[in-house]
Amino acid sequence: MSRKIYTIGFTQKTAQTFFETLKYNKIENILDIRLNNTSQLAGFAKYPDIKFFLHEICNIRYIHDTKFSPTKETLKKYKNKEIKWYEYVEEFSQTMANRDIHKHIQANYLEDITTCLLCSESTADQCHRQLVGNEFKKVFNDLDIIHL
Numbered sequence: 001m002s003r004k005i006y007t008i009g010f011t012q013k014t015a016q017t018f019f020e021t022l023k024y025n026k027i028e029n030i031l032d033i034r035l036n037n038t039s040q041l042a043g044f045a046k047y048p049d050i051k052f053f054l055h056e057i058c059n060i061r062y063i064h065d066t067k068f069s070p071t072k073e074t075l076k077k078y079k080n081k082e083i084k085w086y087e088y089v090e091e092f093s094q095t096m097a098n099r100d101i102h103k104h105i106q107a108n109y110l111e112d113i114t115t116c117l118l119c120s121e122s123t124a125d126q127c128h129r130q131l132v133g134n135e136f137k138k139v140f141n142d143l144d145i146i147h148l
Contacts, residue, residue: 002142006116033068
């Protein structure tokens, strides 16, 4: 049986849809990979509220790990449309290499529990959670990435 890692974005989701989706998929850990976890995009996803809601509604553990976040500079350039997606991917990949992300994953995320990467984008196609999922897949070859 292969391992799974899930990803989810909270924008364009109601709180009900967000939490029911996590419950339905039996998520045990949320790994928040946002650089800024106090975003106002959705009130239920703002720290510390999200940690409380995840625990109380779903009994899910909340982890915020900015080692998986883009640098402020890369994020700003992308949001300001100074770089295209493929350039963002290149910069983000270099950031992950500089942070020795595979060793970080091996040191902190070897437990075989159901984890879901959290970011804000509604879909994973142009979101760094897709890229982080791919980094986990490089460590765990048999990993399936499921975008919720």
